Amino acid sequence: MNTSPPGLRFCGVKGHYRSDREDVVANFYLPVFDVATRYDRAVGYFTSTSLALLARGLENFTERGGTMRLVASPHLTEEDITDIERGYDLRAVVERATLREFDSDQPDSILDGLGLLGRLIAEGTLDIKLAFVEQHGKIGIYHEKIGIFYDAASDIIAFTGSSNETYGGLIANFESVEVYCGWVQGDGARAVRLKDDFQALWDNQTPHLRIEHFPSVARERMVQLGKERPGCHLPGTDDALAFLPQPALGLARLSLPAGMTVRPYQRQAVEAWLGQQGRGILKMATGTGKTKTALIAATQLANVQRQREEPLLVVVVAPLIHLVDQWVTEVEAFGVRPVAVYESSSKWQPVVEDQLHEARMGQRPVVVLVVTNDSFTGARFQSVLSRNTLPMLIIADEAHHLGSSSRRAALPASAIYRLALSATPERWFDDEGTDALIGYFGPIAFELGLAQAIEMGALCRYHYRPRLVELTDRETALYLELTGQIAKRMAAGDRLDDTDPNSPIGFLLRQRAGVLGHAEGKLAQLRMDLGERSSSWFQLIYCAEGNRPSEVGEPPGPNQLKDAMNIVGNQLHLSAYPYVADTPRRRRQELLRRFATGDDLRVLVAMRCLDEGVDIPDARVAYLLASSSNPRQFIQRRGRILRRAEGKDHAEILDYLAVPPAQAPINFDVERALLVREFARAHEFGKLSDNYETTLSTLRPLKERYQLMDI
Known part of the structure; x- marks a missing residue:
């Protein structure tokens, strides 16, 4: 048979x-x-x-x-x-x-x-x-x-x-x-x-x-x-x-981390945002915990959605990869393992699709995606958003970056809940972009300025020490030449916008700012200041970008970051390391860990990559060799230094200001305009410091000479 x-x-x-x-x-x-x-x-x-x-x-x-x-x-x-x-x-x-x-x-x-x-x-x-x-x-x-x-x-x-x-x-x-x-x-x-x-x-x-x-x-x-x-x-x-056990879906429910205390101003911010039906902007000083405040808001919203028996999709948009990595760590502390969305879509898209599928089937109460600006505007991620049917909260970190015409076009109209985060949501020279952001996210729901943050102890107190560095004859001549070219462009109707990389006047403006940022005398003063603090740890040096501007036909000048590293490492024998755009992600994390522990790294020498979002609360001393005219940059840098950390109750900021040569006046109006750019920052930094009178006495002679006492 x-x-x-x-x-x-x-x-x-x-x-x-x-x-x-x-x-x-x-x-x-x-x-x-x-x-x-x-x-x-x-x-x-x-x-x-x-x-x-x-x-x-x-x-x-x-x-x-x-x-x-x-x-x-x-x-x-x-x-x-x-x-x-x-x-x-x-x-x-x-x-x-x-x-x-x-x-x-x-x-x-x-x-x-x-x-x-x-x-x-x-x-x-x-x-x-x-x-x-x-x-x-x-x-x-x-x-x-x-x-x-x-x-x-x-x-x-x-x-x-x-x-x-x-x-x-x-x-x-x-x-x-x-x-x-x-x-x-x-x-x-x-x-x-x-x-x-x-x-x-x-x-x-x-x-x-x-x-x-x-x-x-x-x-x-x-x-x-x-x-x-x-x-x-x-x-x-x-x-x-x-x-079988429950499926290994990660930590699925948003909740406050054990032991976390919600500060009164964070509670006030979340309540104000919820009071605007889950839309609006949190304009909070750098260092006051915008990320945690946003996650507290997301947690409250997820609780409401859970009571309705509805899932929630949270999309966090951040400018850079290292900020995505920081958000991932923060979200995990709130009980959910997010998906990091950047680089090749083959890495993230299958996971995203699976998690959204699970949420639609009621098997995952919340999905959190953390995406870079570039990936957010890309076709792959936009396709995911266009097919999404879940209630969505979009959180925009450093939201001002999304105000450009191309990026704001990618903001999903289907997002029911919208939260923008920025210490400076206003876009520099772009009222249209600023209005568009407010139109999408909603008005400012809560504002916490630097003075208030220092007063309530959310940020630490600080001393501000301006260093006046005279331009050399060569730098003065180049500055004057570039100013003349800018004036001609403006007379021809060019728009005064130093943010457009394709704008001729934008190039000239950046070159002129480079003359001030790369002023040779700053390095000699830096060496003196570092020598006086050679026993200190937790020091940051912010350098000018690129190389020192040069005359047409001449090779590029020296690189300030390399010169600063030479001073710190070879001349003063202090342990230091550069932190730049090309520093690999894993190396960045290792450098920040070594810097925070104070074991073997005294000084980080950086360019713009430390401007936004990087958590370095242990930094005690900052040397600002260069800052752009955009107030957002120096506001971000100051907030970065004033973050609270264990054992830290005070910070020190040394700001290197380029000024006209005393013995070789070039043009009163040009010199005055130069000082207006530099002194505006000095006034902003000095007025909230513990030694404002010292700042005033340092700047007074030049203010009087150039009729700038109102600054």
Whole structure:
């Protein structure tokens, strides 16, 4: 009597399965497993939970001699991907990532499942390989999902669809599967194509994909589990929900960090924003905790959404990658693991799509995406936003950056809730952009100025020490020449805008500002000031950008940052390091850690990359060799220095002001205009310092000479 199971032709499969109509696992996977002799599967994710669930469907299948080949993408962190792209040994990183799935404490049901798979591996029944997208030196996530069942009669059933071999993919999520039977006309060619695609994948013959064997250490760990749990018997899929833990969806609910105290002004800010129906701008001085205030607001909003039994999508938009990284850390402290959105969309888009899918299915109460300005305006992310149906809160960090015509066009009209953060939301020389931001986000809901922040203790007190540095004859002549060219441009109708990189007058304005910022005398004064503070830690030097401007036809002048590093390191023998735009992200984090601990790094020498958002509260002394005429920059820098830290109650700011030469007057009006630019900043810094009288006495002679006593 023939006791072999009927073949695939007799298991009654349909051409399409969808979660809203039926149980995909019970109606498709289990009947096919009951008659198949071989199973090939390529999926997007590999986790310990997924393998344990997979074991539940395999037990019967393998008892009849069935074999399986699995290709999956390991769960790589951003750190893993960065290590691979920087040349670390791929196999070592993959081994580390895979072993993470076995290191955490797992319930017995997971260990039993892994033990069963270990026995299958030991018996030669199961083989696993890992897949990566590898193109142009970048590593991406393999996210294809195909499967092929074979039977003893050489019939095949191939399928493709949205489910992964994960708890969420097979049990919890809303899924759709398209099925192609090899013996059905029209389906056969598709089934064979999927079979060939898998074989090419397994043989590592697919362009832009790299296939690696499952790490031997992880394989041995699973085999050992199989020996330790030889008698385990797993219940069928019907009982899977009772035995499997909740899906590893990250920390899903926003809540205040343990031990966090909400400051009165933060509570007032959140209440004011909620009072404007969840729209508005928080205009808060740098260093007063805008990020935490925004997350407190998001937490309150998420609580309201949860009471309504509605999910919430939070999109945080930040100017730069290192600010995204800081936001990720802050959000994690509030109980949610966000998705960082920047660089290649292959890294973030599959995760984003999965999380949004889970939220729509009620399995994730909140999704948080933290995205750079560039990625936010990109087509991939805009496509995600255009398809989103969840209630959305958009938080714009340093919101003034979104006021340009191209970026504000990307702001989603579908966002119900909108929150803008900036110490200086007004855009420099751009009233139209400022009005557009207010029109989108709403009016200022709460304002906390620097004076008030210092008075209430949110920021520390400080001394301000202006250093007057005379221009050389050469610098004076170049400044005068550039001023003349600017005057001609303005007379011809050019717009006075130093923010447009393509504007001729903008170039001239930046060159002229460079003459002041790179004034040679600043370095000699800096050396004297550093020498007097050579025993101090936590010091920052802000340098002028680029090289010293030069006459037309002459080579560029020296680089101020390199000169400052030479003074600090070679001449004064103080431990220092540059912090610039080209400093790698991981190196930046290490530098900030070393600077904060005070172990072996006294001085950071930086350009503009420390202007916005970087948390360096331990900084005690700042040397401002250069600042732009845009008040936003020096306001940001001052707030950066005044952040509170343990053991810090006071700061010191040394500001190097370029002034006309006393013995060689050039033009009264030009000299006066030069001093107006420099003294406006000095007045702003000095008026809130603990030594304002000293500032006034230092500046008074020049103020009197150039009729600037009103500044």
